[in-house]
């Protein structure tokens with residue numbers, strides 16, 4: 001269980017003048033959006049913000065511009081059914097917190113476009129598939145067996161991905177026909193690369209429940225070619241990119257996504273950037289973005305994108321399209337490359 005993001009309520013003493021209220025039994029996971037909560041509390045004064053208080057989605061902090069408004073709201077609503085919130089009984093205490101610690105000041109600002117992010121080799125297209133295509137893709141995978149991992153479910157096509165070795169198994173057949181229209185669109189993806197590199201023969205489908213993400217990792221260089229396409233469906237999330245200054249091929253393997261172990265690597269020495277992935281968008285990781293940056297999906301129920309708090313949906317389903325590598329990787333990033341580890345070892349040993 002993640003620690004509450006706001007400090008504990010300060011005991012409920014009405015003598016303390018707080019303009020913020022900690023409100024339990026209230027939030028997106030009990031069917032109340034931040035907007036609905038805000039307008040219900042606005043009856044008592046100007047509400048400046050409604051923040052999640054923790055990752056449950058059922059506790060919020062309502063911030064008023066003045067303490068008397070907060071006090072009136074608490075006096076009127078605490079422990080009683082609230083007609084404006086479907087008769088829900090709220091539990092309200094004053095909260096001293098001014099700023100939600102779930103989004104610390106140093107948290108990275110989230111770009112909405114790849115060009116804003118500025119990582120070489122990273123591209124994103126919005127509305128890469130239509131809502132109709134999205135529905136069909138989801139129905140197709142929902143009609144097939146899922147494999148349960150500890151926090152999410154997966155399906156693999158073309159080649160099975162083996163999480164223990166972070167590499168693929170032997171070939172299992174063609175990709176399913178329901179992805180043919182996507183493969184066709186991928187072949188038209190506008191990027192400066194060579195179309196040969198867009199051949200796809202492996203697909204991993206990931207289904208994430210709300211609050212579930214993916215550990216920081218670089219897809220194993222020796223397992224997959226340069227181009228990695230990831231299609232987001234059903235729900236949004238943010239993806240963080242980290243470039244570790246002391247990264248080595250060992251840390252790449254140690255923090256592979258595909259390991260079920262939670263391992264965030266050396267947290268002290270990296271630069272990070274983040275991008276918002278809306279449903280139906282397609283992300284292409286190539287070049288430096290694919291070979292040298294770890295990608296990571298934070299385990300959030302709510303993402304902060306600019307001034308917006310965006311709730312994770314009931315699920316996010318991603319389709320990751322890759323081509324299995326047949327020989328060693330000769331990328332320009334030997335530091336992160338398991339195929340070139342002998343070279344690195346020789347340099348390290350000298």
Ligand SMILES: O=C(O)CCC(=O)C(=O)O
Pocket residue numbers: 204206214219230231257258295318320
């Ligand atoms: O869910 C995603 O968009 C990314 C999945 C991923 O990084 C992977 O399977 O290696």
Ligand SMILES: [Fe+2]
Pocket residue numbers: 217218219257295
């Ligand atoms: Fe990945």
